[in-house]
Amino acid sequence: MQKANRTISPLLLLTTLLASPFTVSAQEESTLDIYWIDVEGGAATLVVSPERESVLMDTGWPRPDARDTERIQAAMNDAGITEIDYLLISHFHRDHVGGFASLAERVPIGAIIDHGDSVEQGNEQGLALWNEYIALSGDKRRSVRPGDKLPLPRLEFSFIASHRQLVTPLEARPPNLLCDGVSPPDADQGENGHSLGYLISFGAFQFLNLGDLTPDREYALACPENRLGVVDLWQVPHHGGYGAIRPELAGVLTPTVAVVNNGPRKGATPDSLAVAQNTASIGDVWQSHRALTEDAANNTDESLIANLTEEDECEGHWIKATVQSDGRTWTMTNGRTGYSRNYESR
Numbered sequence: 001m002q003k004a005n006r007t008i009s010p011l012l013l014l015t016t017l018l019a020s021p022f023t024v025s026a027q028e029e030s031t032l033d034i035y036w037i038d039v040e041g042g043a044a045t046l047v048v049s050p051e052r053e054s055v056l057m058d059t060g061w062p063r064p065d066a067r068d069t070e071r072i073q074a075a076m077n078d079a080g081i082t083e084i085d086y087l088l089i090s091h092f093h094r095d096h097v098g099g100f101a102s103l104a105e106r107v108p109i110g111a112i113i114d115h116g117d118s119v120e121q122g123n124e125q126g127l128a129l130w131n132e133y134i135a136l137s138g139d140k141r142r143s144v145r146p147g148d149k150l151p152l153p154r155l156e157f158s159f160i161a162s163h164r165q166l167v168t169p170l171e172a173r174p175p176n177l178l179c180d181g182v183s184p185p186d187a188d189q190g191e192n193g194h195s196l197g198y199l200i201s202f203g204a205f206q207f208l209n210l211g212d213l214t215p216d217r218e219y220a221l222a223c224p225e226n227r228l229g230v231v232d233l234w235q236v237p238h239h240g241g242y243g244a245i246r247p248e249l250a251g252v253l254t255p256t257v258a259v260v261n262n263g264p265r266k267g268a269t270p271d272s273l274a275v276a277q278n279t280a281s282i283g284d285v286w287q288s289h290r291a292l293t294e295d296a297a298n299n300t301d302e303s304l305i306a307n308l309t310e311e312d313e314c315e316g317h318w319i320k321a322t323v324q325s326d327g328r329t330w331t332m333t334n335g336r337t338g339y340s341r342n343y344e345s346r
Contacts, residue, residue: 030050032322039099042095045261118130161213176248210237242269242272306336
């Protein structure tokens with residue numbers, strides 16, 4: 001099966017987005033680093049390129065104590081960076097865009113990228129979030145379409161989902177047999193269904209992040225044919241909950257590792273975790289949090305969980321992926337314990 005970077009249409013290169021200058025040592029330039037930052041059931045995923053350019057998708061919750069911003073800054077400090085070159089807002093919900101104001105007060109931000117206008121301006125909370133976002137983003141805002149790319153040296157950073165639109169393969173593919181007998185889920189026309197999704201290719205390594213993309217959009221990525229090829233590392237959609245890990249997509253992506261950015265009582269639901277754990281190719285499932293709900297029967301091994309407590313007692317440890325310069329090998333590390341596992345790209 002072909003690797004996923006061969007399926008992306010080279011449509012519009014975002015050459016208008018300016019990155020900040022930087023100076024780093026040769027040692028610091030050697031790896032691609034990915035952080036899953038614990039924002040207690042929200043989302044914040046930080047990607048730092050070998051040249052130390054940074055891409056943050058989502059900012060966590062709105063909080064007066066700036067908890068989620070401080071946790072983002074802790075990951076930035078570990079990565080040796082002081083600013084965010086590209087801030088991606090996957091969609092306009094409080095757990096994803098709510099921390100934007102706090103982050104903007106404390107961290108220099110370059111380009112701000114979204115899927116297009118919010119589709120939930122018809123309700124009070126949705127309109128308030130949208131108005132705040134527009135005021136904060138100003139003339140830094142850009143909207144992207146599937147096939148658009150960020151101009152990052154050595155990385156192919158491609159958007160594969162935006163505003164319910166999905167990337168189109170360059171060539172016909174055989175039918176995905178996992179779709180046989182499966183009916184399309186009902187369409188989600190809200191913000192989750194409009195979420196950004198992106199794919200990173202770095203040498204032999206592939207990372208897929210689908211934000212809060214919904215089951216109907218996952219199904220459309222997989223059926224009747226696989227639009228994405230295979231990946232090595234997959235951040236599963238929608239916090240790993242609510243039926244969002246579709247078997248027909250998980251099975252055809254064949255990821256080696258799945259990461260769930262859940263909270264103690266949000267996401268990581270038994271049905272979704274069971275799909276991940278029963279997908280033959282997925283060797284390990286890593287979780288931001290141990291799920292603490294009464295039906296939390298499918299948590300992964302404790303060594304692969306960054307945080308074990310309720311939110312009020314949580315220290316907010318991250319999970320980190322470190323990808324070597326050729327993309328052939330990579331390491332996952334638990335920020336709580338320092339425990340690591342090594343993997344090979346296919």
